[in-house]
Amino acid sequence: MSSSLQAHPSPASDAPIGWASLLFARAGLYRLLARLYLEEVDVAWLGLLREHPMFAPALADLAALEDPLPKLRAEYARVFLLNVPPYEAVYVDEDMMLNASCTQAVAQSYADLDFQPNPIRAVGAADHIGLELECMAQLLEQAAELVPSSEDRLATQLQIAQRFLSDHLASWGPIFGLAVAHDARLAFYRTLGEFTAEFLLAELDALTPHAAPLGHEHVGSPPPANPDLRVFEGEFRDIARYLVTPALAGFYLSREEMFRIGGHLQLPLAPVERRVMLVQLLDQAARYEVLDELLAWLQREAARVANTGRDWEHTYPGVAPVIEHWRRRAEATASGLAQMRRLASRGVS
Incomplete structure (x- = not known):
């Protein structure tokens, strides 16, 4: 999927009209993406998506239905309201609290960037991925409007866009997209999650050459310390807290996945x-x-995300x-679970 994502060109080497057009297209x-995360698909959008080169194939599994909207709406609710929350704080804050420090930092970024979310958006907090996507769109539209006037101002605007992307959207959006793709039952939302992850990484990789070199100081979350794997030698409640906290475990473990595991193990x-x-689950198991x-199931889930991360690092080395x-x-989570399995096999409680 990443091969379809064209990089941002250099404003110094491309015709201004083409450069502006590309920025507007990216916006x-x-x-x-913002619209698809903020609201369910309606009749008008279904018609547009059926003509979209990326989403049309993903809607093919609904072609036999006279009205696919009820199924799409049910899936939207199941994924985003019940299983994979679309809020930055859930992924980067160990407390996973909405409208706390993480959300406040995003709201402050909006204020600094003069971005005012549409008040009709019915979301639970300012760090909803749909609002962050809309903010990024505004930054690129502002950059496009600078193309004919000043290369220096354009470069500054691209740095601003890159910083917001690295501090916020790209610091959690790929892991969120991966969780959406994993939990989605419909190809449409699976495609949405996969594309979101790849798109955000490709965008950051493309924008980074126009800004300062990307280092840990640009990442919204702090660089990872070596996790204390002794938690996997402790009580089930402590192990569970670690595993359901993305900022610790490195991936999002949803209710859907736990029901899937529980069903498999009866x-x-x-x-x-x-x-x-x-x-x-741990007690009954x-x-x-x-x-x-x-x-072993949980270990495979952690390893799956780690392997995807390695693939991403190879594809997008700049980020x-x-x-x-x-x-x-x-x-580290996969390693801790392997250690826990070894202890359990020896009868160590």
Whole structure:
């Protein structure tokens, strides 16, 4: 999918009209993604998406339905309201609290950039991915309007856009997109998640040459320290808290995935808060002697995200510091779960 993402050209080497057109086109992609995350697909958008080269194939599995909108709306609610929250704080804040320090930092960025979210947007917090995508669209539109006038001002505007992207959207959007793609049951939302992850990384990789070299100081989350894997020798409640916290575990473990694991192991689960669900899973798995199978499943999930991170680092070497944060965390989680399996096999509690 990444091969279809054209890099931003250099304003010094490309015709101004072409440069401005490309910036407006990129802004249009941000606005398209924002719309799909902020609201369910309606009749008008369904018609447009059926003509879109990327989303038309993803709607093919709904072609036999006379009206696919109810199914699309149900999937929107299942993915974004019940399973994969579209808020930055959930991924970069260890407390995962909305409208706390992380959300306040995003709101301050909006104020600094003179971005005013549309008040009709019914979202729970300012760090919703749809609003961040709209902010990025505005930054690129402002850059496009500078093309005929000043190369210096254009370069400054691109630096501003790159900084917002690296500090916010790209610091969590790829992991969020990966979780959406993994949990989606419809090809449409699976495609949306996959494209979001690749698009944000490709955009940051393309914008970085026009700005300062990207290092850990540009990443919204701090660089990862070596995790304390002793948590995997502790109580189930502590292990569960670690695994359901993306900023610690390096990936997002949804209710959908826990129901999937529980169904596979024939362990009943109540639809409660994620940490409580995982404690239930661990307790029942230990009771019914399938703990190793549960830990192996979780280990594979962490390894899957770590492997994807390595692929991303190879594809987008210019933004490796952004990806490294998540890849190292996921690798550490996989290692901790392997250690827990070894201890359990020796009967160490």
